[in-house]
Amino acid sequence: MFVKTLSLQHYRNYETLSLDSFGNVNLMIGRNAQGKTNLLEALLVLALTKSHRTAKDKELISFGSNNAAVSAEIEKKYGTVNLELQFSNQGKKAKLNGLEQRKLSDFVGALNAVMFAPEDLEIVKGTPGIRRRFLDMEIGQVQPSYLFHLQQYQKVLLQRNNLLKQAFGKGPEITVMLDVWNEQLVEHGVKIIKKRKQFIRKLQKWAQGIHEGITGGGEKLQLSYIPSFGEADEEDEAVLLQQFMIKLSQMRDQEIRRGMTLCGPHRDDLAFHINGNEAQVYGSQGQQRTTALSLKLAEIELIHEEIGEYPILLLDDVLSELDPYRQTQLIETFQSKVQTFITATGIESINASRLQDASIFHVQEGQ
Numbered sequence: 055m056f057v058k059t060l061s062l063q064h065y066r067n068y069e070t071l072s073l074d075s076f077g078n079v080n081l082m083i084g085r086n087a088q089g090k091t092n093l094l095e096a097l098l099v100l101a102l103t104k105s106h107r108t109a110k111d112k113e114l115i116s117f118g119s120n121n122a123a124v125s126a127e128i129e130k131k132y133g134t135v136n137l138e139l140q141f142s143n144q145g146k147k148a149k150l151n152g153l154e155q156r157k158l159s160d161f162v163g164a165l166n167a168v169m170f171a172p173e174d175l176e177i178v179k180g181t182p183g184i185r186r187r188f189l190d191m192e193i194g195q196v197q198p199s200y201l202f203h204l205q206q207y208q209k210v211l212l213q214r215n216n217l218l219k220q221a222f223g224k225g226p227e228i229t230v231m232l233d234v235w236n237e238q239l240v241e242h243g244v245k246i247i248k249k250r251k252q253f254i255r256k257l258q259k260w261a262q263g264i265h266e267g268i269t270g271g272g273e274k275l276q277l278s279y280i281p282s283f284g285e286a287d288e289e290d291e292a293v294l295l296q297q298f299m300i301k302l303s304q305m306r307d308q309e310i311r312r313g314m315t316l317c318g319p320h321r322d323d324l325a326f327h328i329n330g331n332e333a334q335v336y337g338s339q340g341q342q343r344t345t346a347l348s349l350k351l352a353e354i355e356l357i358h359e360e361i362g363e364y365p366i367l368l369l370d371d372v373l374s375e376l377d378p379y380r381q382t383q384l385i386e387t388f389q390s391k392v393q394t395f396i397t398a399t400g401i402e403s404i405n406a407s408r409l410q411d412a413s414i415f416h417v418q419e420g421q
């Protein structure tokens with residue numbers, strides 16, 4: 055898909071803005087705090103109906119205004135669509151080709167975007183919780199049923215943990231109640247684990263090749279699921295179900311003593327290895343960044359596989375962190391098929407020889 059026009063009204067530090075000369079590669083250049091990230095954020099908001107930076111839509115409205123609007127014309131395989139989002143104190147409205155959508159979920163997906171920002175480095179460097187959230191968000195975007203099982207699992211987990219907190223020193227009636235929760239925990243837990251393993255397998259297929267491309271073949275990236283029980287590559291639901299149940303019964307005394315559920319997808323993790331070494335522990339800053347980037351770029355291919363069209367790519371403050379070779383490889387990988395929006399504080403920080411055809415936008419004080 056291709057963004058033909060973008061208009062903003064009272065959005066962040068933009069009073070009004072109307073852009074219509076986008077190319078395949080678009081560079082947003084400007085000093086700090088001028089509105090570069092705000093522009094990329096506006097595009098992501100059109101894709102997801104919410105920002106990656108805040109859960110509070112109010113923050114998107116310019117200081118001193120009561121409402122904001124973002125709209126764009128998107129060229130897709132089967133024609134052009136007009137997207138519009140309006141934010142006010144009363145909430146948000148989403149319009150597709152001028153028609154207000156009753157459900158925001160009917161609007162999501164009209165524009166697909168993949169954003170890579172500096173904080174995504176945490177997917178590699180950060181805690182297991184950050185990696186689980188990455189998995190949950192990415193799988194949820196393409197598979198709504200995943201989100202259903204995740205919500206159910208979290209509900210059961212909460213109830214089961216409450217029960218475990220009161221279980222210490224209690225009689226056998228607790229065991230009977232635990233068995234009831236176990237069944238539901240395992241039912242949803244197994245679906246989550248299976249979908250995560252499938253996703254990682256598909257992501258790995260793309261991420262490995264992309265990583266090799268960016269690093270010139272020098273680095274082999276490996277993704278692996280780190281389960282709290284059983285084998286990493288077991289995907290058979292019946293087997294997983296049985297293993298989960300056995301593990302729960304083995305852990306019972308310990309869980310009662312500690313008052314919480316100690317195994318299941320909420321304790322699982324994802325690991326990255328570069329040439330056999332764990333990236334979180336041994337990777338350089340640049341290697342960790344390239345790993346995170348390869349993951350995001352692999353998502354582009356996954357979305358393409360899923361919907362038959364490439365999403366747009368938003369690269370916020372990423373390019374200047376990569377060496378010129380990696381920059382060139384990155385841009386060349388997607389230049390022809392994925393419309394890309396890149397922010398940077400100066401054109402000097404970018405390997406300009408590869409960007410002769412880029413459209414350059416100078417961003418200054420919200421203009």
Ligand code: ATP
Pocket residue numbers: 065066067068084085086087088089090091092093113114115116117371399
């Ligand atoms: P950097 O290079 O530092 O990342 P940037 O160009 O990406 O800078 P943005 O994050 O886009 O900067 O923010 C630009 C300005 O927008 C900031 O100074 C911020 O204070 C301002 N801003 C953020 N939200 C609002 C708002 N709701 N109303 C008005 N201004 C806002």
Ligand code: MG
Pocket residue numbers: 090091092370371397
């Ligand atoms: Mg910024």
